[in-house]
Amino acid sequence: MTTTKTESRLPVRFGADSRVGVVAGGGRLPEAVADALEAQGARPYVVLVAGEADPAGPLAAHDHSSMELEHFASLVPLLKRNGVTHVVLAGEIKRRPRLSKMRMNFSLLATLPRIALELTLGDDGLLRAVLRYIERRGIKVVGAHEVVPELVAAEGCLTKAQPQKPDWRDIDTAREAAEAIGALDIGQGAVAIGGRVIALEGIEGTDGLLARVKDLRSHGRLAGRMRGALVKCAKPGQEARADLPSIGPNTVEMAHAAGLAGIAVEAGHSLVLDGPAMIERANALGLFVIGLPAKGSTP
Amino acid sequence: MTTTKTESRLPVRFGADSRVGVVAGGGRLPEAVADALEAQGARPYVVLVAGEADPAGPLAAHDHSSMELEHFASLVPLLKRNGVTHVVLAGEIKRRPRLSKMRMNFSLLATLPRIALELTLGDDGLLRAVLRYIERRGIKVVGAHEVVPELVAAEGCLTKAQPQKPDWRDIDTAREAAEAIGALDIGQGAVAIGGRVIALEGIEGTDGLLARVKDLRSHGRLAGRMRGALVKCAKPGQEARADLPSIGPNTVEMAHAAGLAGIAVEAGHSLVLDGPAMIERANALGLFVIGLPAKGSTP
Numbered sequence: 001m002t003t004t005k006t007e008s009r010l011p012v013r014f015g016a017d018s019r020v021g022v023v024a025g026g027g028r029l030p031e032a033v034a035d036a037l038e039a040q041g042a043r044p045y046v047v048l049v050a051g052e053a054d055p056a057g058p059l060a061a062h063d064h065s066s067m068e069l070e071h072f073a074s075l076v077p078l079l080k081r082n083g084v085t086h087v088v089l090a091g092e093i094k095r096r097p098r099l100s101k102m103r104m105n106f107s108l109l110a111t112l113p114r115i116a117l118e119l120t121l122g123d124d125g126l127l128r129a130v131l132r133y134i135e136r137r138g139i140k141v142v143g144a145h146e147v148v149p150e151l152v153a154a155e156g157c158l159t160k161a162q163p164q165k166p167d168w169r170d171i172d173t174a175r176e177a178a179e180a181i182g183a184l185d186i187g188q189g190a191v192a193i194g195g196r197v198i199a200l201e202g203i204e205g206t207d208g209l210l211a212r213v214k215d216l217r218s219h220g221r222l223a224g225r226m227r228g229a230l231v232k233c234a235k236p237g238q239e240a241r242a243d244l245p246s247i248g249p250n251t252v253e254m255a256h257a258a259g260l261a262g263i264a265v266e267a268g269h270s271l272v273l274d275g276p277a278m279i280e281r282a283n284a285l286g287l288f289v290i291g292l293p294a295k296g297s298t299p
Numbered sequence: 300m301t302t303t304k305t306e307s308r309l310p311v312r313f314g315a316d317s318r319v320g321v322v323a324g325g326g327r328l329p330e331a332v333a334d335a336l337e338a339q340g341a342r343p344y345v346v347l348v349a350g351e352a353d354p355a356g357p358l359a360a361h362d363h364s365s366m367e368l369e370h371f372a373s374l375v376p377l378l379k380r381n382g383v384t385h386v387v388l389a390g391e392i393k394r395r396p397r398l399s400k401m402r403m404n405f406s407l408l409a410t411l412p413r414i415a416l417e418l419t420l421g422d423d424g425l426l427r428a429v430l431r432y433i434e435r436r437g438i439k440v441v442g443a444h445e446v447v448p449e450l451v452a453a454e455g456c457l458t459k460a461q462p463q464k465p466d467w468r469d470i471d472t473a474r475e476a477a478e479a480i481g482a483l484d485i486g487q488g489a490v491a492i493g494g495r496v497i498a499l500e501g502i503e504g505t506d507g508l509l510a511r512v513k514d515l516r517s518h519g520r521l522a523g524r525m526r527g528a529l530v531k532c533a534k535p536g537q538e539a540r541a542d543l544p545s546i547g548p549n550t551v552e553m554a555h556a557a558g559l560a561g562i563a564v565e566a567g568h569s570l571v572l573d574g575p576a577m578i579e580r581a582n583a584l585g586l587f588v589i590g591l592p593a594k595g596s597t598p
Binding site for chain 1: 350393475476479482483484485486490495496497498499501502503511515518521564573575
């Protein structure tokens with residue numbers, strides 16, 4: 001099993017003549033990244049992906065523009081016009097571009113591997129192709145965890161509640177399953193209850209997974225079973241510069257609604273959004289949130 | 300990877316002094332087994348598991364009684380009182396017995412491995428323990444596929460529609476995923492669309508999985524994607540005398556509603572219920588149903 005690349009990179013420092021772009025998908029991560037950059041005195045340039053990032057949300061407070069997914073060919077020129085030297089791809093892109101609507105240019109056509117154009121790759125393969133495409137045009141792609149290292153999940157229990165002995169069985173079982181489906185590039189999350197995996201994440205995402213677990217509580221096979229754990233894992237060999245597993249206050253809220261006792265992520269390979277708010281909420285609800293030692297990590 | 304045991308057993312023939320019991324869970328399989336036994340001139344004795352088999356359904360036409368899951372200790376005496384020498388465990392048991400309601404006897408307490416009593420085993424481990432428990436008391440456990448070999452899925456395409464080239468990519472990808480989660484004793488089914496696995500079966504079962512795929516059709520990542528395939532696989536090393544993957548007319552109906560192009564199962568390791576009705580329905584809806592050559596089977 002290969003390791004993820006998170007820990008092999010040092011935090012990025014930006015010079016006076018560099019500017020960071022944030023290509024913003026859905027969720028809270030893009031906002032966290034842009035705000036952290038502002039707080040560091042940098043002036044990020046945000047590209048809101050249409051249909052994913054809210055153009056009327058907090059991201060609009062930054063210097064920004066919007067882009068259709070199908071106009072990806074215009075991304076690099078747009079970033080360059082705005083002096084961007086480094087770019088962070090942050091947030092969820094639920095949609096996949098429709099080829100029929102795609103505005104092509106020769107550069108895009110010539111460079112993106114045909115296989116990526118066919119969009120038949122897993123998320124990770126597609127991401128790598130996009131990253132390579134951008135970097136070959138002279139813009140460096142950095143990971144959210146490099147720009148905002150304070151978002152990276154630390155090792156150890158983050159909450160007052162700690163996993164109990166049966167919870168550890170749930171954590172271990174769910175982690176094994178999350179790793180197995182990660183290796184197949186299917187999803188990042190698994191839920192175990194009573195020592196058994198009962199649900200696996202597909203494209204519905206973690207929120208969808210937890211909503212399902214809530215519904216499954218009435219399933220006969222879970223009768224009388226309490227607790228349970230959600231585990232999210234980076235895929236083995238995952239491109240850490242995009243799509244690291246993340247959790248936040250909403251994950252805690254939904255895990256609680258699903259009757260789970262807590263959440264475990266891999267320390268160093270996962271992002272925690274709105275950390276203080278998340279921990280406060282977990283403590284109020286009595287859930288544990290824990291950063292597990294990463295397996296086979298190469299510091 | 301070990302092979303399932305389906306093909307290593309010969310069809311069972313019953314002598315004049317033998318009687319076959321059918322422990323009936325949910326679904327259509329128990330009825331198919333009991334009816335086939337009647338058709339063979341045998342007179343099955345049916346034990347309806349309360350809450351799973353319908354006591355007012357067609358099974359009640361056979362010589363029968365009902366049993367609470369928690370009264371499992373009384374199963375062997377009940378079967379013996381009715382002259383049963385061989386028993387088939389057929390159909391789905393969604394519920395797991397509640398220990399607090401369980402009627403114990405010394406025999407059960409002494410014999411069932413403690414680990415099985417704790418109900419912490421996977422389905423397969425628990426089944427094996429139950430099978431062993433029954434056989435040690437002198438009743439032979441036989442598989443539905445041994446009693447009703449005509450239910451076993453044959454190799455090759457069963458329908459007018461055949462998998463197209465992109466369908467084969469879906470079939471191969473979903474099969475790999477179904478085998479992976481099977482190896483972890485999580486579930487039997489996976490759905491791939493556009494060459495990618497988008498949903499995996501947990502305890503919600505195949506119907507739940509297909510209902511979810513139907514909902515996911517509106518997910519951005521599936522925009523413009525047609526077709527897709529459901530693959531069901533026996534777990535590697537699965538106890539074939541219970542819980543073989545099965546499909547039937549309802550599976551076809553739900554796969555169609557989920558927008559899938561067809562269904563693939565492993566030939567020899569899967570059961571087809573109401574075969575003629577299923578094929579007729581698949582042909583009417585234009586779906587393919589195919590029996591894949593079993594991997595590494597030992598004839």
